[in-house]
Amino acid sequence: MTAASARLGRRAPRRDVIRERRTWLSLPASYLVILLVLAITIAPMLYMVVGGFSTTAQLNANPNALPHPWVWSNYAAIATSSLFWQAVANSVVIAVVATGLAVTLGSMAAFALSRYTFRGREGLYVLFVAGLLFPLNTAALPLFLLLQQIGLNDNLLGVALPEAAFALPVTIVILRPFMRAIPGELEDAAIVDGATRIRFFLRILLPLSRPALITVGILAFVTSWNAYLLPLVVFTSQDHYTLPLAVANFQSTYTQDTARVYAFTAVSMIPALAIFVFAQRRLVGGLVGAIRG
Amino acid sequence: MARTQSAVRARPPRSRRVVRKRVELIVLLVPPIVLFLGFVIVPMIFAVWYSLYNWSGFGPLNDFIGTANYTGVLTGPVFHQALLHNVIIAVLSLVIQLPISIGLALLLNRRMRGRTFLRLAVFAPFVLSEATAAVMWYELLQPGGPLDALLKAAGLGGLVHYWLASTSLVLYSVFVVATWKYIGFGIVLLLAGLQGIPPELREAAAIDGATPWQLTRAITLPLLAPTIRIWIFLSVIGSLQLFDLVWIMTLGGPANASNTMLTYQYTNGVQRTQFGYGATVSVVLFVISVVFALAYQRYALRRDTAGALTRAVM
Numbered sequence: 001m002t003a004a005s006a007r008l009g010r011r012a013p014r015r016d017v018i019r020e021r022r023t024w025l026s027l028p029a030s031y032l033v034i035l036l037v038l039a040i041t042i043a044p045m046l047y048m049v050v051g052g053f054s055t056t057a058q059l060n061a062n063p064n065a066l067p068h069p070w071v072w073s074n075y076a077a078i079a080t081s082s083l084f085w086q087a088v089a090n091s092v093v094i095a096v097v098a099t100g101l102a103v104t105l106g107s108m109a110a111f112a113l114s115r116y117t118f119r120g121r122e123g124l125y126v127l128f129v130a131g132l133l134f135p136l137n138t139a140a141l142p143l144f145l146l147l148q149q150i151g152l153n154d155n156l157l158g159v160a161l162p163e164a165a166f167a168l169p170v171t172i173v174i175l176r177p178f179m180r181a182i183p184g185e186l187e188d189a190a191i192v193d194g195a196t197r198i199r200f201f202l203r204i205l206l207p208l209s210r211p212a213l214i215t216v217g218i219l220a221f222v223t224s225w226n227a228y229l230l231p232l233v234v235f236t237s238q239d240h241y242t243l244p245l246a247v248a249n250f251q252s253t254y255t256q257d258t259a260r261v262y263a264f265t266a267v268s269m270i271p272a273l274a275i276f277v278f279a280q281r282r283l284v285g286g287l288v289g290a291i292r293g
Numbered sequence: 294m295a296r297t298q299s300a301v302r303a304r305p306p307r308s309r310r311v312v313r314k315r316v317e318l319i320v321l322l323v324p325p326i327v328l329f330l331g332f333v334i335v336p337m338i339f340a341v342w343y344s345l346y347n348w349s350g351f352g353p354l355n356d357f358i359g360t361a362n363y364t365g366v367l368t369g370p371v372f373h374q375a376l377l378h379n380v381i382i383a384v385l386s387l388v389i390q391l392p393i394s395i396g397l398a399l400l401l402n403r404r405m406r407g408r409t410f411l412r413l414a415v416f417a418p419f420v421l422s423e424a425t426a427a428v429m430w431y432e433l434l435q436p437g438g439p440l441d442a443l444l445k446a447a448g449l450g451g452l453v454h455y456w457l458a459s460t461s462l463v464l465y466s467v468f469v470v471a472t473w474k475y476i477g478f479g480i481v482l483l484l485a486g487l488q489g490i491p492p493e494l495r496e497a498a499a500i501d502g503a504t505p506w507q508l509t510r511a512i513t514l515p516l517l518a519p520t521i522r523i524w525i526f527l528s529v530i531g532s533l534q535l536f537d538l539v540w541i542m543t544l545g546g547p548a549n550a551s552n553t554m555l556t557y558q559y560t561n562g563v564q565r566t567q568f569g570y571g572a573t574v575s576v577v578l579f580v581i582s583v584v585f586a587l588a589y590q591r592y593a594l595r596r597d598t599a600g601a602l603t604r605a606v607m
Contacts, residue, residue, distance in 0.1 A: 027405070030400050030405065033397075034397075038415070041473070041477070044473070045418075047433065047439060063438055063442040108320075108324065109322060116314065118314075124322075128329065131333050133530070133586045134579065134582065134583075135530065135534050137534040137536050137555060138555075138575060138578050138582065139336050139340075139575065141340070142336035142339050142340035142343075143336045144568075145336070145339050146335060148350075161332055162332040164332075165328045165329050165333050166333060168328065168333075197317055198320070198321075222420060228424045228540075228541075229536050229559075233559075233563060247424055247425055248428060248541045258432065262432065265425060272422065272425070273417065276416075276417065276420040277413075280413060283420070
């Protein structure tokens with residue numbers, strides 16, 4: 001309707017008149033506000049990046065001057081430090097295991113909960129959904145106690161498994177309706193052709209669910225990537241530190257060397273921001289979708 | 294779209310079908326249920342169990358002390374202080390973050406150049422880890438650091454404070470950083486809500502002579518209410534479990550001036566290896582979250598077509 005009348009072009013001018021009238025902040029003022037917000041959002045991050053090119057002496061003399069000269073040594077030191085790469089590797093291993101498990105097991109559960117009828121189905125679904133009310137941070141200490149019992153303390157799996165478990169609710173909440181919406185005729189046709197339901201799931205339903213699978217995968221990955229309290233409680237040896245732990249630890253170790261801390265912080269932002277730029281539409285869409293339930 | 298579960302289906306004999314279905318369900322459901330029970334439900338049961346003991350993390354669990362841990366937590370002035378800080382952060386979010394988010398979402402909903410980029414930029418802090426954001430702001434807020442230098446350069450030297458070292462200011466500094474980190478998420482959520490409002494409604498009212506302010510107040514905001522209610526829910530749950538930002542920037546200090554329930558737990562449970570006591574804090578925090586969630590679901594969310602978080606989308 002809207003698109004059609006706009007394309008006809010007859011009623012379009014009228015619409016524009018109304019659009020102009022119904023705003024209560026003039027356009028220049030809007031831009032001013034937006035620019036201010038943009039500055040507040042971006043400037044701190046940019047400041048870290050640029051500050052990393054200074055020396056600590058320069059920063060002490062004048063925190064807000066541009067680097068003069070620009071030095072690469074802080075970034076070079078990080079790029080060649082095993083501390084940094086070890087943390088990145090740990091973060092990657094944990095996030096990949098957590099994401100893989102959450103997406104695999106979550107899609108299995110979502111399949112069963114969306115395309116089978118059985119007693120207790122809705123109850124089971126509510127149980128999973130209830131997990132949404134219960135953030136990982138709340139359970140960090142109890143998890144530590146459990147992991148100690150089963151010998152997974154100070155072990156990468158000890159962080160990855162709980163993260164996968166806590167990612168299941170949102171995975172199932174997004175996947176179930178998606179799988180439900182795929183027409184039953186497809187399943188019937190596959191079964192008439194002699195496929196089992198499991199085969200239908202693996203060969204037809206999963207490929208069709210790809211957009212939703214990518215969304216839940218990214219959500220699980222980013223959540224795991226950013227987790228702090230659970231790894232803090234679980235890991236005692238620094239060899240296991242993930243990137244968030246390493247950043248915080250680096251800062252308290254090199255308190256006096258401000259420029260290096262800036263550089264380390266700036267570098268540690270890159271992976272998350274890269275994932276974000278690469279996947280922003282799915283990440284934003286997925287979060288909003290999951291939450292608006 | 295349509296939920297067509299066609300009645301016509303090729304069917305093997307009934308008994309075999311039933312057995313096969315049962316086997317399939319077991320294969321599909323047992324692994325996720327085991328993972329979920331094992332790492333979400335069981336730890337909570339563990340926490341309740343350990344909370345009844347005086348336990349330092351080593352040796353057998355044999356010093357049963359009943360509800361003494363609960364008495365300790367619930368009557369401790371430091372815990373009250375921590376809880377109060379969580380509540381203050383939640384209330385400030387409601388009173389300050391929410392109106393700003395709504396205002397900016399309304400702005401960004403307009404047709405303007407670079408809108409997509411702006412939305413991305415505002416959302417960017419949300420994807421950083423809280424740890425990174427905390428380290429960054431810790432550096433920016435150091436005495437004589439970048440922010441102070443900026444204020445002085447702008448002739449506002451009088452505004453310079455000990456942002457993280459003043460007991461009267463530190464909680465608000467933390468709140469500002471949390472706002473920086475999370476406001477983009479609220480804006481994106483509200484923008485999605487705004488896009489669900491049919492433009493015809495505003496246009497019709499505008500033709501009838503409503504002013505822009507009336508349009509916003511009488512049409513946009515009421516129709517945005519379900520989204521706002523969900524934002525409030527998430528914001529409160531998030532405020533209750535605030536930890537990373539606070540711990541890295543202030544360790545809950547100075548003198549407990551910025552502690553939260555979880556930093557309290559970390560200090561008194563983990564660092565002092567009083568795990569029974571720490572587990573008690575987990576149980577208390579869990580009960581508070583669930584009570585809030587249920588009450589909110591009952592009194593606020595029930596007005597929406599379906600309770601948020603219990604019906605799914607897409």
